[in-house]
Amino acid sequence: MIDTHCHIDEEAFAPDREEVIARQRAEGVAAMIVPGVNVASIESVLDVCHAHPGYCFPALGLHPEDVKENWAEQLDIIERAIRTHREEIVAIGEIGLDYYWDVTYKEAQQEVLRRQLELARELELPVILHNRESTEDIVRILEDAKNKESGAEVTRTLRGVFHCFNGSKETAERILKMGFYLGVGGVLTFKNCKLAETLKELQGKCPMLIERLLLETDAPYMAPVPHRGERNESRLMTHVADKLAEALGVSKEEVIGATTKNAKQLFNLITI
Numbered sequence: 001m002i003d004t005h006c007h008i009d010e011e012a013f014a015p016d017r018e019e020v021i022a023r024q025r026a027e028g029v030a031a032m033i034v035p036g037v038n039v040a041s042i043e044s045v046l047d048v049c050h051a052h053p054g055y056c057f058p059a060l061g062l063h064p065e066d067v068k069e070n071w072a073e074q075l076d077i078i079e080r081a082i083r084t085h086r087e088e089i090v091a092i093g094e095i096g097l098d099y100y101w102d103v104t105y106k107e108a109q110q111e112v113l114r115r116q117l118e119l120a121r122e123l124e125l126p127v128i129l130h131n132r133e134s135t136e137d138i139v140r141i142l143e144d145a146k147n148k149e150s151g152a153e154v155t156r157t158l159r160g161v162f163h164c165f166n167g168s169k170e171t172a173e174r175i176l177k178m179g180f181y182l183g184v185g186g187v188l189t190f191k192n193c194k195l196a197e198t199l200k201e202l203q204g205k206c207p208m209l210i211e212r213l214l215l216e217t218d219a220p221y222m223a224p225v226p227h228r229g230e231r232n233e234s235r236l237m238t239h240v241a242d243k244l245a246e247a248l249g250v251s252k253e254e255v256i257g258a259t260t261k262n263a264k265q266l267f268n269l270i271t272i
């Protein structure tokens with residue numbers, strides 16, 4: 001299993017980070033991607049990844065919730081860090097839109113997203129997208145960006161993942177049509193969540209769906225059932241893999257095999 005979205009650099013893991021990583025390695029987590037969210041996380045993300053080369057892979061970006069008055073300055077610093085560390089960074093993220101808590105910086109969020117998409121295209125890096133209460137805008141911005149690239153070489157086209165996907169079948173179809181992946185995490189196991197149903201229906205129309213799915217945790221957040229409410233860890237992804245296998249009607253081994261392959265392909269990972 002590869003955890004394509006884990007904030008192992010965050011404070012929640014400060015007391016026992018090394019034990020958590022050792023435990024999950026023993027339990028079959030082959031690698032993890034550690035996305036940054038703001039200027040402060042540039043250092044924490046790179047530090048943990050440098051301590052675990054070939055196992056923890058860094059992504060850097062400006063998260064929409066961190067888009068405030070001084071966004072231009074912040075973005076500048078992050079862009080410089082991305083260029084400096086281009087060779088080791090596997091994605092730009094996490095970036096996107098979030099209208100859930102605050103829409104004060106809605107326009108700025110969109111501008112920050114557009115600029116980071118352009119950077120991703122220029123540097124030929126995939127993007128890790130965060131989307132909350134903003135599906136219409138984020139899909140439209142991506143579709144606009146994709147429309148501009150007709151005829152471009154494959155490596156120069158925008159690619160990426162909608163992390164923590166929990167949208168409708170229609171949204172999923174638009175995302176897949178653009179060539180993007182869906183990141184599946186703990187939400188899938190939540191009671192009353194329609195995602196398993198959505199994926200099952202989607203697979204009926206699109207049998208190759210499994211080739212566009214990634215496993216993730218968003219740890220320390222979003223722990224799957226039966227650990228809901230606890231601190232999440234990559235090793236708990238096994239519960240998501242179980243549930244995904246059930247939804248798609250395939251074995252857990254197939255889910256793990258396919259999602260691992262997808263992650264290596266999208267992020268160009270050379271794992272140890």
Ligand SMILES: [Zn+2]
Nearest residue numbers: 005007094218
């Ligand atoms: Zn995240």
